[in-house]
Each structure stands twice: as C-alpha cells, then as structure tokens.
Amino acid sequence: MINTATPPVKPRGHARTLVVAMCFAAIIFDGYDLIVYGTVVPTLLGRDEWALTPPEAGRIGSYALMGMLVGAAVVGTVTDLVGRRRIMLGCVTWFSLAMGLCALAPTPELFGLARFVAGIGLGGVVPTAIALTIEYAHPRHRSLTNALMFCGYSVGGILAALIAIPTIPALGWRTMFWIGMAPLVLFVPLAFALLPESPSFLLAKGRRQEAERLAARFGLVLDERDIVAESAPDRQETKRSAVASLFSRSYLVATLLFWLGTAVGLLLVYGLNTWLAQIMRQAGYPLGSALAFLLVLNLGAIIGTPLAGIAADRLGSKRVITAMLLTAAACIFLLSLRLPTLALYALVAVAGACTIGTTILVNAYTANHYPARARATGLGWALAVGRLGAIVGPVYGGLVLASDLGLAANFYAFAIPALVGAVAVALIPRSPVDRREGACEGSAETELASAH
Template identity: 55%
Template sequence: MNKGVNKGVNEAVNGSAPPRQTLWVIVALCGLSITFDGYDLVVFGTTVPSLLKEWQISPAEAGTLASLALVGMLIGALLVGTLTDVLGRRKMLLLSVTWFSVSMMLCTVAPSPELFGLFRLLGGLGLGGLMPTAAALVIEYAPPGRANLTYGVMQSGYAIGGILAAALAIPVIPDAGWRVMYLIGAAPLLLVVPLAYRLLPESLEYLVLRGRREEASELAARHNVPLPERQEDDGGRRWYSGVRELVSPGYRAGTVLLWATCFCALLAVYGLSTWLPQIMRTARFPLGSALTFLLVFNLGSIVGSVAGGRIADRVGSKPVVTVSFLLGAASVFLLATRPSTWAMYLLLAVAGHGTIGTQNLVNAYVTRYYPAGARTTGIGWALGVGRLGAILGPTIGGLVIDSGAPWPWNFYLFAAVALVGLFAAGLVPQSPSPAAERSAGRGSRAGTPALKESTL
C-alpha cells in the first residue's frame, strides 16, 4: 500500500474514535480474559486448606506450589514480546487463554502435589503472556483522550475475578470439592476463545510492522481508526530488537525505574492479598469472614482503576500513579492503628485502590511509555521483573508473621514498599516518544490520531 492510500485512510478517520461496537468487543473480550487472571490470584488461597488435608503437605510446601504459578508468569511475561513479534497480538492472546485454560483443566485431575505444581507452572506461562497482550491491544484501539479510562475498565476484570473466586469458594468447595474451582477456571476455553477467534481484530501496529499494509488499511477503515505512522519491517528486525529498544539510551533510565515501580506494586499486591485475612485474624479485628476482606479490598481496586484511569487521561499517568501509591502507603499504614470497623472498611477499600488499582494504572503507564514496536515487550518485561516482587511478597509476609513480630509490622512493611514505589514512579523521566505530550492528557482534542494518542 502506498503512502497516498495510507494518508487517505488516516485523513478519513483522523480524530475519530473507533465505533462503540468495536471498542466494546475488544474491551469485553480482553476484560473477560483478565477476569480469570484475577480469579487465579485468589483461587489457590481458597483451596489451600483442602490441599493440605488431602495430600498431607506442609504449609511451606503449599507455599512452594503457590510460587510455581508466579514463576510461570514471570517466564511468560518475559517471552511474550518475542512471541508477539512472530504471532501478532490477536494470536498471542488466543494462545495465552487456551494454554492457561488447558492447564487449569489439568489441575482438576492432578493426582499428586508434584503434578499439580507442574500444571500451575504451565498455567502461569499462559497468564504471563495474557496481561501484556491484552494491555497493548486495548491501549491501541482506545479512543483519543480515553486510553487510561478504557484500560481501567478492562483491567477491572482482574478484581472481579478475585471477587468471583472468593464468592464461589463458599458454596463450591464444601459441596463439590476443591477441584471444581479449577474446572471453573478453565471456562475461558469455552467462553473467550471462540468469541475472540471470531470477533477480535488484529493489531494494526503489528500488521504495518510486518509489511501487511493492505490488510491493515482495510482493517483501519472497517474500525474507523487511523493507521500507525510506522514503516514495515525491512527484514532486519530480530527477536531481541524490542528488548534492545527498552535499554537504549533514551529509554534506559525510564525502563529501570518502571521495572522498580512494577516490582514494588506487585510485591504489595500479592503480599497483602495472601496475608491480609491472617493479619486481621491475628489482630482480632471484628470484621467477620475473610470473604469480607477480599470483597472490600477488591471493590476498592475496581473503583480506583476506573476513576484513576479517567483522571490520568486528563492530567497524565505519572502524577496519578504517584498519588495512588501515596494513598496506598497511607491507608495500609493507618490499618496498623486499629481503627473503628467502618474506618477500617474505608481504609481497606483505599488500600485496594492503592495496591491492585495502582498496579493497573502502572500497566497502562508502561504500555504507553514505549513506541509501538516495543510496547508489548515493554509491558512484558516490566511485569516479568514485577513478578519477582509477586513471588517475594507472600514469602516476606510469611517470614514477618513467623518471626513473632507484632501484627502492625506487616502493615508497616507493605506501606514502606508502596513508598518506594512512589519514589520510583516519581523519578521516571519523560518518554522520548514524540507523542509524550499528548499522553499527558493534552492531546485529546479533535484531530489527534487515535493510535498516536495511545503512545506516551
């Protein structure tokens, strides 16, 4: 396709948002996929008592099983950029969901903890590739000036998945057993994959990069979005090209700081998600069941993701991420003061926003920080490094509890982690991308191409 045709397509749709149907389909399918990522975050915790009883394993061995899924996620996140260069974002999402769903099905028939751990590790590989791919695809098709809001709505599925796992565990495990919880986790194979195969569009950026401009032009016209201003691959691109761009002089400092930001955010998310009920019971808070803690905590993250995304579209991602970290640190610190019941509910909701909600905002920030060709690799590596924090979070929390330290020290620890994340995010330099100003909420006026708007 020649440049004249490319220009004509862009002029025809310049400043326009994708049709509501297209945007709804992409957000719904990616959001539904992410829901089962959140489901996986909570489902293991709901089944741990049953695993301990059936297989007669120790809590330390159960902790090892928990970490295997996170190790898989780390590896998957690091590999996703390279695989996406070959397969494209659409196929990568389909592969990730299918891989994860099949692994969850295998967990339902695992005869031993060793095989169960292997299946959890394999499932983590799929989940590790899912989040970066869904993030990049949603950001790409988001309407001008609403990329963070659109991403926040999609990412709300993560918290909904956690709520779903906690709610289903109450009736399912006593009546049907723990294996059914993992069978439910395989639902995307029937719900998402057929619909995504039929309805989910391919990434325009990927098509243009691969030299498939005619196909990209047709897709852009159909969905009312402009083609990205990018030359196709000349054959010199290699598997490591995206990684090399992340550590190039213009992006190196920002990359390291964004990795540190993800590390801190995920350490707090997984540490609190794992140990919050136990900390509350140790402190003898009159809040009732652990389900209440999880519901309030995750509901706060949903509100924070959507509201924070909308604000980020107006003022930019960086200030919203730093303020969210501050709210997270303050609310978690105040939980250690043993407030009244209603104040505690409020603080838990704010803590949900300041941890899970902050990580959702960080994902959008990272995705928009890099140019199109390095976007999936950028979020993949950031989440990969962040998974190290996810692995350490439950471990560190457990060590604090086992040490016999007073229960407030758990909250002090995770509040301090949030403060470190705040400083890391605050030090991230402006992206070298020419669209950096537009991403800060100053480019939502008519006439700004949608795809350029979605690149920080």
C-alpha cells in the first residue's frame, strides 16, 4: 500500500489551540442561545404578559430544535461542499440576528417562529465546530479535545443562568435575548480574521497547495488514505455521495444506532435544560434557587466531560458512554427521593456530566466512526435525526409536568430514556476503518515474522 500522507511536521500546539478556542467560543454562544429559553420559562408561565401553559411552553421550546434539525441536515451536508469556515461564520451571524427577532416578538406565535429561525443557524454550528476540532486535534486526544471544546455548551448554559438571576427580575426576560446578539460583535470579526479552513476539505477539492500550507502552519499530517489507498470495494463506495455511504452495508447498523443514541442524549439535554428550573420551583424552591439547579447541571458537565473524554481516549468511547448513560439514569431516578439539598445538587451535577457530557462524547464517537470524506455529513445527519429527540424533550417534559402524576414522575420520565440510550450505544459495531487498520497491522506483523 502506497503511503500518500505528508511527512510529519513539527507540532504547533498554540496554533491548533487557536482553532479549538474559536470553536469553543462558537459553542458557548450556541449553548447560551439554546439554554436561555429554560431560564425564561418560569416567567413565561407566570401571570405576566403571555401566561403560557406548560404544554404551550414545551411546544415553543421545541421550535428552535426543529430549526436545528433543518440546520444540522442541510448545513452538515453543505459544509462538505463549501467548507467549514464559511458555514461557521454564516451560521453564527444568522442565529445572532434571529435572537434580536426573539427579543422583539410581540406574540408567542412570532416568538416561536423566531426561535425556529434561530435554530437553523444553531444547528449548523455544532457539526461544523466538531468537524474542525476533530481535524485540528492531536490524533491521540481527539475525544478529550472535542470534550473540552464542547464544554462551551455548558459554559453558555452557566452564563445564561448567572445572567438570568439578576437580569430577569430587573430588566425583564426580553433582555436575555438581546444579550444573545453579542456574537455579532464578540465572535464574527475575530473568526473572520483568525479561523482557518479545513485542510481535508481543501484536499478533497483539489486545492493541495492550500491544504499543505495549512498543514505546515498548524503541524498537521494530511492523510489521503480515505481517497487513494482504500480497498476495491471502498473505492467503489467513494464514488457515491457522502450521504449514500451512511446507508452502505458497512455503516448502516452503526448509522441507525448513532441516530438513536444521539436522539436519546438530546432528549435528556434539552428536556432537562428546559424544565429543570420549573420542576424545582414546583418542588418549593424560589426562582433564584431553581435557576441554581440549572447552573449546577451545566457546571457538572464542564467538570465531568473532560474526565470522561480522557477515559474515552483510554478505554474506548463505547464503554465509557454506556457507563455514563447508566449513571445518568440512576442519578435522575434518585432525584425523585426526598434528599437534602446538597445531595440533590450533587446528583444534578453528576446527571449533567452524564447527559450533556455523554452527548458530547457520542458526537466525537460518531465523527471518528466515519471516514474523513463523510465525517461532517455523518455527524450532521446524526445530529439532524437526533434533533427529533431534542424536539420531543421540551414537549415531553411539558406534558409530564401538566399530567399531575406527581413530582417523582418528572424524574422517572427522564431516567427511562437514559437506559434506552445505554443499550443503543452498547450495540454499535466496530468501525470498518478500525477493522481495516487492524487487518493491515496484522498483515504487517505477519510479513515481519516471515522475514525473520
């Protein structure tokens, strides 16, 4: 087999860190703009202005996620055609402007429409940021790097909760959405100047010199094995579109299980981020304390996700993700018991690490499972189909909350999906790329032994 990879160059850690930091910043704003709705739900359910019912609030909460389904599917595929950099800049600009529309909305219907529009941009940021991070990360630390980068989502959630505690009582809930326009000033100009393109995208488009310059600048190794050094069946598959390859015999089972695992993870993330504060208010906590539980949920993800990323790099993504989902189910179930407040905070923190953190690891697992030519497409489609779970999450939580089944039922409703997700991830087969590399290594060892 001909090795067409460029020779290793001296790593440039600071340059790589810059790319990951830009993706981290984009995900912070993405997280704020999504989780901010959960901070204003208790106000929207009150007697002021719209006085929404829980099912109505749940439906509005799902509109942004419907937009994300469209954004992840369309943008996740288009990014393999026009490049990661343009998509990142366009999507951040799009959802920032849409946040201004949310702040101006005079009715719940127009507010929901503005959230849908914002969701289209938000959905495009996630697969683009992950694809760039995976490409620019050190090959031995991709799961950890992606986990650290995607902690930006929880940082955004924490910022939303911290800002909401003094801002909503003093300035009203609309101010939270005006603040959501900050990326237009704080991120877009910097990203325009500093964010590079994907070398693998440039290489796939025949722009070799540009790809090699980026590789030299950032200490990357251009690996063309997915293009020129595959087996005959894989060469035939390369002729198909990236979307078609997801449904090939080699990837179909994994594709379906990744969709299910992603859907369950997103149901937990958006269901809990939308309704946890209101559930705790029903449990008797004042607004400030209820919002503190939302803060702790995301703080737990920030602390726990990097540790889980380290474990995934060492023990394997499947094993770690399965264990985390089982832990999440146990913690959410225990929240239904009458426990001291500090114990509840601890359980919420672990649940945050094992729901938000698990979703982050599933994203990295998905991206690493597919060949480079279909990475953004595979991840984009997993996130798009997974958005069905995200869409269901707020509606599901609102219906359970309005069912009068009792406080404990709210937690049981989220513990069961975590168990389903654990089973789905445990059944994901090994990647064909890993099997091929293992076979090549075994062949090389046999040839070496024969030579001796």
